[in-house]
Amino acid sequence: MKFGIIVFPGSNCDRDMMHALRDDLKQETVMLWHKDRDLSMFSTDDCIVLPGGFSYGDYLRCGAVARFSPMMEQVIDFANRGGKVLGVCNGFQILCEAGLLPGVLLQNDHQKFTCKNVYIKSDNKENRIGWKVGEKALKIPVAHGEGRYYADAATLKAMNENNQIVFKYCNENGEVHINSNPNGAVNNIAGICNEGRNVFGMMPHPERACSDPLHNIDGRDILLALANGN
Numbered sequence: 001m002k003f004g005i006i007v008f009p010g011s012n013c014d015r016d017m018m019h020a021l022r023d024d025l026k027q028e029t030v031m032l033w034h035k036d037r038d039l040s041m042f043s044t045d046d047c048i049v050l051p052g053g054f055s056y057g058d059y060l061r062c063g064a065v066a067r068f069s070p071m072m073e074q075v076i077d078f079a080n081r082g083g084k085v086l087g088v089c090n091g092f093q094i095l096c097e098a099g100l101l102p103g104v105l106l107q108n109d110h111q112k113f114t115c116k117n118v119y120i121k122s123d124n125k126e127n128r129i130g131w132k133v134g135e136k137a138l139k140i141p142v143a144h145g146e147g148r149y150y151a152d153a154a155t156l157k158a159m160n161e162n163n164q165i166v167f168k169y170c171n172e173n174g175e176v177h178i179n180s181n182p183n184g185a186v187n188n189i190a191g192i193c194n195e196g197r198n199v200f201g202m203m204p205h206p207e208r209a210c211s212d213p214l215h216n217i218d219g220r221d222i223l224l225a226l227a228n229g230n
Contacts, residue, residue, distance in 0.1 A: 001227050002028045002046040004039065006075070008066050013052035013088065013207065020207035021049075025223055034069040039078050047084035047226060048075055050091025052143070052205060062105060062146045063093035072098060085199045086226060089144055092191075092201035101194055101201045102159060103151035109184025113145040117216075118182050120167040120190045120204055121174050129166055129193070129200060129225045137174040138218040140204035142182055147203040149185040149192070159192065167191035167202055200226065 003021050007014045014031070022029040030041070032048075034055075042048065055066035066072065072094070079085045079100050087095040095101045108114060119137040122129065151159065159165060167190040171180045181188050183203070191202030206219030 002030065002042060003049055003227075004030045004032045004042055004046065005049045005051060006032045006034060006071055007051075008034045008053065008055035008069065010055045010057050011051050011053035011090075013090075013205065016205070017049055017051045017088070017207040020210040020219065020223065024210040024217075025220060025227065027227055032071060034066070034071050037070045037074055039074045042078065042083065044078070044081055044083040047086060048078060050075070050085070050087040050094050051207075052089030052091060055090055055094065058090070061097070063090060063095075063097040066090075066094045067097040076100065079194075079199050082196065082198055084226065084229075087199075087201040088205055088207065089142075089147070089203055092203055093146065095199060095201045100199045101192060102155050102164075103149055103192070105146050105203070106148040106150050107146050108144070108148050108182075113143075114147070114182050115143040116141065116182070118142050118190075118204060119170050119172050119174075119180065120202075121170045121176070122167050129222060129229065133221050133225045135174065137170055137172055138221060139172070139209065139216055140206055140219055140222075141208045142204045144183070144203055147185070148183040149189040149203070151186065156187065162195055164193050164195065165189055166193050166200060167204070
């Protein structure tokens, strides 16, 4: 699989993602500028990654400006043709703004930026990432001020019925509880996918938990599950 990482003005996790995929996971990786319009080098078996950061300064609303970048036009077309897309943190926000994922990311309920390790788990064996990761609790860093996932009751019902909830915040024992929720996300939701199970978004940063010197490689499980999914 080949990974393309989009670089927006204000991205600050694009190089982290590159090193995680290229150096730690030994995946072919290509950096893509936000003003480019060419994804012809990628097949629908490949994956486009929207990294974390503060695209366009997040001066309007997180992801709202990046959603209209030239490259996002191509990403939307790529996703609609079945290509894999992963959005992490700000990338998740952009995917929601672009309508590729349901719901929105709101300001954290405590109205503070949160930066720490959290635990997440997948109890969903019916999507490309969840069934390969398994049900163990993974320690993954978060770093966001607007990471509170929200969707209305009807949307949440449809997402649950279609197995679109990929990750939930939990404690180190894998117990999903409000005390393990770092931002007030509805139903402890940390990551979701679309109905077609080819577009994924999550607030925690798996690329920051892939390197041996960091003494945490739980993020590898997530990125390898995406790379090896079918």
